[in-house]
Amino acid sequence: MRTIIALALTVAALAAASPIMAQTTKKKKSAKSKKPAAAVPAAAAAAPAVVDVKPDLNVKPTPLAATDFQFPKYEEFTLSNGLHVYVIENHEQPLVTVSLTMRGGEAYDPTGKEGTAAIAGDMLGKGTKTRNALKIAQALDGVGASISVSTAGESMTMSASFIKKHSDVVMDIFGEQLRDPIFDQGELDKLKQQYVASVANRRSRPLEIAQALSRKVIYGMDNPLARRTLETTIKAVTREDVAAFHANYIRPNSSSLAIVGDVTPAEAKALLNKYLGEWKKGDRPEVAIADIKTEPSGVYFVPRKGSVQSTVIVCAAGPPVRATDFDATAVMTSHVGGGFGSLLFNTLRETYSYTYSPFALLSRGRRYNRFACGSEVRSSVTDSALKVILLELRKLADEGPEEEALQRRIALEVGRYRIAFERPSTVAGVLQNAWLNEVPIEDVINYTRRIEALSSGDIQQAAQRYLGMFDLRIVVVGSPDVRSKLEPFGKIREYTLDLEPAKEAPYESAGMNVDELVAKHKQALGWVDAVQTIRTTAAAKMIFQGKEYSGSMTRLLGRPNKEYSELDFGVMKQQQWVDGGNAWTSLMGGPAGATAADEAKQLALEARMFPLVTMISDGYTATIKGKRDGQIEIETMSPIGIAERYFLDANSMLISRHEKDDPTPGGNVTTVERFSDYAMNGGVMLPGKMQMQSTVLSMEFDLKHEVNGTVDASAFRPAGQ
Numbered sequence: 001m002r003t004i005i006a007l008a009l010t011v012a013a014l015a016a017a018s019p020i021m022a023q024t025t026k027k028k029k030s031a032k033s034k035k036p037a038a039a040v041p042a043a044a045a046a047a048p049a050v051v052d053v054k055p056d057l058n059v060k061p062t063p064l065a066a067t068d069f070q071f072p073k074y075e076e077f078t079l080s081n082g083l084h085v086y087v088i089e090n091h092e093q094p095l096v097t098v099s100l101t102m103r104g105g106e107a108y109d110p111t112g113k114e115g116t117a118a119i120a121g122d123m124l125g126k127g128t129k130t131r132n133a134l135k136i137a138q139a140l141d142g143v144g145a146s147i148s149v150s151t152a153g154e155s156m157t158m159s160a161s162f163i164k165k166h167s168d169v170v171m172d173i174f175g176e177q178l179r180d181p182i183f184d185q186g187e188l189d190k191l192k193q194q195y196v197a198s199v200a201n202r203r204s205r206p207l208e209i210a211q212a213l214s215r216k217v218i219y220g221m222d223n224p225l226a227r228r229t230l231e232t233t234i235k236a237v238t239r240e241d242v243a244a245f246h247a248n249y250i251r252p253n254s255s256s257l258a259i260v261g262d263v264t265p266a267e268a269k270a271l272l273n274k275y276l277g278e279w280k281k282g283d284r285p286e287v288a289i290a291d292i293k294t295e296p297s298g299v300y301f302v303p304r305k306g307s308v309q310s311t312v313i314v315c316a317a318g319p320p321v322r323a324t325d326f327d328a329t330a331v332m333t334s335h336v337g338g339g340f341g342s343l344l345f346n347t348l349r350e351t352y353s354y355t356y357s358p359f360a361l362l363s364r365g366r367r368y369n370r371f372a373c374g375s376e377v378r379s380s381v382t383d384s385a386l387k388v389i390l391l392e393l394r395k396l397a398d399e400g401p402e403e404e405a406l407q408r409r410i411a412l413e414v415g416r417y418r419i420a421f422e423r424p425s426t427v428a429g430v431l432q433n434a435w436l437n438e439v440p441i442e443d444v445i446n447y448t449r450r451i452e453a454l455s456s457g458d459i460q461q462a463a464q465r466y467l468g469m470f471d472l473r474i475v476v477v478g479s480p481d482v483r484s485k486l487e488p489f490g491k492i493r494e495y496t497l498d499l500e501p502a503k504e505a506p507y508e509s510a511g512m513n514v515d516e517l518v519a520k521h522k523q524a525l526g527w528v529d530a531v532q533t534i535r536t537t538a539a540a541k542m543i544f545q546g547k548e549y550s551g552s553m554t555r556l557l558g559r560p561n562k563e564y565s566e567l568d569f570g571v572m573k574q575q576q577w578v579d580g581g582n583a584w585t586s587l588m589g590g591p592a593g594a595t596a597a598d599e600a601k602q603l604a605l606e607a608r609m610f611p612l613v614t615m616i617s618d619g620y621t622a623t624i625k626g627k628r629d630g631q632i633e634i635e636t637m638s639p640i641g642i643a644e645r646y647f648l649d650a651n652s653m654l655i656s657r658h659e660k661d662d663p664t665p666g667g668n669v670t671t672v673e674r675f676s677d678y679a680m681n682g683g684v685m686l687p688g689k690m691q692m693q694s695t696v697l698s699m700e701f702d703l704k705h706e707v708n709g710t711v712d713a714s715a716f717r718p719a720g721q
Contacts, residue, residue: 063411069418071445072427075265079272082253082281086431087268088260090424096167096261097425098174100158101432104249105151107224108287113236115195115229119188120245121149121156124177126187133187136173145170147177153225153365154289155436156249164262167271175275178250183242195234203497206477207376209302210311213499214475217300218317218370220293225365230498253281256435258428292317292368296661297473297669297695298491302499303480310382310478311374314389316471318362318369321437327450328458329371329466333362335401335409335459336392337373342409343392348375354385366437371466379478383485386474391547393467400460414448469544469696470669488543490695491659491670507626507633510650514622517634517648522613524653527683533558533711534609534686538701542569553701562716563607578607579716592718598640605638612646612655631656654678654685662694669694682707 055061075087109116125147126133140146145162147170158178162170202208215226257276259268294317319326337344337360344358360373373393377385401409420426434444474489476482486492494502510517522528538553551569556562563578575586583600584592595603608614612634615622619639626633631647638644647657658673677688684707692699 069448072421072424074427074431075268077265077269079252079269079277081277081279082251083272083276083279084256084435085268085272086256086258086428087263087265088258088424088427088431089262089264090260091262094164094262096162096164096259096263097428098160098171098257098259099425099428099432100178100255100257101436102156102158102250102255103154103284103436104245104254105153105155106227107154107289108245108249109224109227110241111227112233113241114227114233116237116241116245117156117249118151118229119191119195119234119237120242120250121151121158122191123183123188123242124149124158124181124246124250126191127182127184128173128176129180129182130176131173132184136177139169139173143169147174167263168275171271171275175279178276179279181246183239183246185239188239188242192234192237195229196231199229199231199234206302206304206307206309206311209304209497209499210313210374210475210477211372213300213302213477213495214313214315214372214473215370216499217295217473217475218292218315219368220290221295223290223293225289228499247282248285251282251284252276252279254284256432258432260424260428289367295473296491297470298493299474299476299486299489299695300495301475301483301486301492302477302495302497303483303502304477304497305480307477307479308379309376310379310385310476310482311376312382312385312389312478313372313374313475314386314393315370315372315473315475316466318371318466320367320369321364322366322439322443325458325462325465326369327447328454328462330362331406331410331413331451331454332396332401332459332462333360333371333373334413335406336360336396338409338412341405341412343396344373344375344389347388347392348377348385352381352384352388354378354381354388364433364437374475379482382476382478382482383488386476386486386489387543390472393463393472394469394544394547397460397463397467400456400463403456406454406456406459410451410454414451417448417451472695474695487672487691488693488698490693491672505628507628510624510627510632512624514616514624514634517624517632517653518612518616520653521648521655522610525610525613525685526680528610528613530708531609531682531684532708535706535709535711536686536703538690538703540567540569541700542697543699544697556711556715557607557609558711558713558716559609561604561607562713563603564715575718576603577716577718577721578603580604582717582721584718584721586718592721602638602640602642652678669696681705 072088075089076085077087078084104117106114106117125136128136131139143162143166145160145166147158147160149156149158151157158174160170160174212226212228216223216228219226257272259272263271319329323329334342336342337358339345342358342360344360348354348358349356354377355375358373358375360371362371363369373389375385430444431441433439434441474486476486483492483494496502512520534555534557536553536555536557540551540553542549542551549569549571551567553568554564554566556564561578561580563576565576567574573589575592577584577592578600581600581604583595583603585595586592594600605611605618605620608618615636621637623635624632625635627650630650632650634646634648636644636646643661645659646655647659648654649656655675657675659670660673661670671692671694674691674693675687675689678685679688682705686703686705686707688703690701690703
C-alpha cells in the first residue's frame with residue numbers, strides 16, 4: 001500500500017496550494033434589518049430645553065468618530081558609559097519607575113548550567129559591598145519601594161518603583177547592585193535550593209510543560225532559546241559562573257533604561273549620572289544563537305499520570321519581528337485565539353463546549369518566532385479538539401477571515417494598543433522592546449496605521465505562509481490513556497515531564513538473522529510464488545486537517561514491478577501507473593505525466609506484492625533491531641537511500657506496521673501504516689484493514705482482494721503510452 005500513501009501525500013500537497021479540497025462554506029456578512037429612527041419635531045429641535053428621545057433598540061449604535069492617535073512624548077539620550085536612556089514624563093503622581101533592559105538572558109546560559117542568568121539576576125539583590133541581603137530588604141521596605149529582576153530569552157530586566165522623594169535611597173541601592181554585587185556563597189546556596197524546588201513544582205503545571213516543549217519542537221531541541229532548567233543544571237551552577245555572567249552581560253553599554261513618572265529629563269540625567277555613572281562599560285562576548293531547526297512533523301506527547309485534562313497545542317514557526325508580514329501574522333494570531341470573538345473561542349468554547357479559555361500567541365523575537373494555539377480540554381475530547389483547531393486553521397488559509405470579523409478584530413487590537421498608552425509604563429515597554437529587537441522607532445509610532453491598513457488577503461497570506469499543513473506540529477500533555485487518540489495525527493514521539501525523550505524498553509534478541517526472518521515471513525504469507533496479480537479495492541475514509549472525506553481506492557499489482565493505483569474522493573481523483581522502470585502520475589484528473597527517473601525507480605521497488613520477501617534481491621540493506629513488545633523491528637534502506645522501518649508480529653510473522661519518511665514540499669513527513677485482520681486470499685495472507693496516519697492526514701481502508709484474476713497488461717500504463 002506504500003504507493004497509495006505517496007499518492008495521498010501528493011494530494012495533500014496540492015490541496016495546500018489550491019482550493020480543490022477547501023471548505024465550501026461561503027463568507028456571509030451579518031445583515032440586520034434597520035428601522036429609521038423616529039423623527040424629532042422641528043419645534044422641539046429648535047427649543048433649548050433637553051428633549052427626551054428614546055433610542056431605537058432596533059438600530060445598532062455606531063462607533064464614535066476616531067480621534068487621531070499621537071505617540072506619547074519621550075526624551076532619549078546616552079550616558080558617557082554607553083547606557084541608553086528613555087525618559088517618559090508623567091507628573092500626575094509623585095511616583096517614579098525605572099526599567100533597565102540588558103542584552104543577557106536565559107539564551108546565554110552555559111550549556112549544562114541552564115538557570116545561570118536567572119540566578120545571576122536574583123543574586124544582585126542578595127548582597128553588595130556595603131549592604132547584605134537583609135539591609136537591602138530593610139532599606140527598600142522602609143521607603144515602600146521594590147527592586148526586582150526577571151530574565152527571558154535574550155534579555156534580563158531590572159525594575160524599581162518608588163516615591164520621588166526616595167529617589168536617592170532607591171537609586172543608590174539600584175546602582176550598587178549593578179556595580180558591586182558580592183555573590184555570597186551562602187545566599188547562592190539558599191537560592192539554588194529554591195530554584196530546585198521550583199523545578200519540581202513546575203511538573204505540576206501541564207500548560208507550562210506543553211509550551212516549553214513547543215519551543216523545543218519549533219526552535220530545535222538544543223536551541224538556546226528552548227533550553228530548560230533542571231535540578232541537575234541548577235546544582236551545576238557555581239559562584240564563578242554567576243560572577244562571570246555578571247562580568248560579561250550586566251554592562252551599561254549593552255543596556256537600555258527607561259525612567260518613567262514624576263521626573264524631567266534634566267532630573268533623570270542628573271540622577272542617573274550620580275548613581276549609574278560609575279557603572280563601568282565592558283566588552284560583551286559574541287553569543288552565537290543557532291538558527292531555527294524545527295523538529296520533524298508529528299505528535300510530541302508528554303504522558304502525565306492522573307491528568308483529567310489534556311493540554312493541546314498546535315504550533316509553527318513564525319516570522320521575525322521586523323519581517324514585513326509580522327503585523328499581519330500578529331493580527332492573524334489574535335483572530336485565531338485572542339479572546340472573545342476569536343475563531344477558537346467561537347468553536348472550542350461556544351460551539352462544542354470543549355474548553356473555557358482557548359488561546360493563541362505569537363512571540364516577538366528579533367530573528368525568529370513561534371506561533372502556538374490550543375487549550376486545556378477534557379481527556380475524552382483530546383482528538384476532537386485537535387480536529388477543530390486544524391480545521392479552523394485550514395479554513396483560514398483557504399478562505400481568509402470574514403471582512404466584518406477582521407475589522408472588529410483590528411478595531412479591538414488598535415483600541416487595546418491606544419488605551420494601553422494611558423499608562424506611561426506601556427510607553428517605556430514599547431520603546432525598550434523596539435531597542436532590544438532593533439526595530440526603528442518609526443515602525444513603533446506607525447504601528448496602528450499599519451494594522452488599520454491590513455486586509456483579509458493579508459491575513460490569509462500569513463495563514464498560508466506559516467500555518468500550512470506541512471508547517472504545523474502538535475504538542476499534547478495528558479493522561480497516558482489519550483495516546484491512542486493521537487495516532488491519527490501522525491507519528492508519536494514521547495517525552496518525559498523534564499522534556500527528555502522517553503526511554504523505550506530495551507530490545508530483546510530476535511533469535512534470527514535477516515535471511516531467516518525473510519524465510520519465516522514468506523512461510524507465514526503462504527504461496528507467494530504462485531501469485532501473479534492482486535486486485536485490491538477498498539472503501540476509504542480520509543481526515544484532512546479536521547475535515548472528513550469518503551471515497552474509494554483501487555490497486556492492481558502484477559509481476560514484475562507493475563502497479564496501477566487510484567484514489568477517488570469525489571472532489572479529487574489521483575492515479576498512478578508503474579510499468580517496470582517507468583512511472584506516470586495524473587493529479588486532479590489532469591493528463592498523465594512521467595515521473596523523474598529516481599522517483600520511478602523507487603516506485604518500481606514499491607510495486608512489489610510482498611516487499612520484505614524480495615528486499616534483499618532488490619538491493620535493499622536490512623538490519624534487525626530486535627524484538628520489543630511482541631514486535632520484531634527491521635530497518636531497511638532502499639538502493640536510492642529511502643529509509644523505512646517494518647514491524648512484524650513475533651507470533652504470526654506478518655507485517656503489523658510500516659513507517660516511512662516521505663518527502664514533501666515542507667520536508668519529510670513520517671507516515672505510519674498499520675495492517676490488521678489478515679485472512680487467506682487465493683493461498684496467501686492479506687490484510688483486511690489498513691490505517692495510515694501522518695501529521696498531514698489520516699486514512700482508513702476496508703480492503704477486499706482478488707488474487708490471480710484477469711488483468712490486462714495495458715492497465716499498468718496510461719492511455720497512449
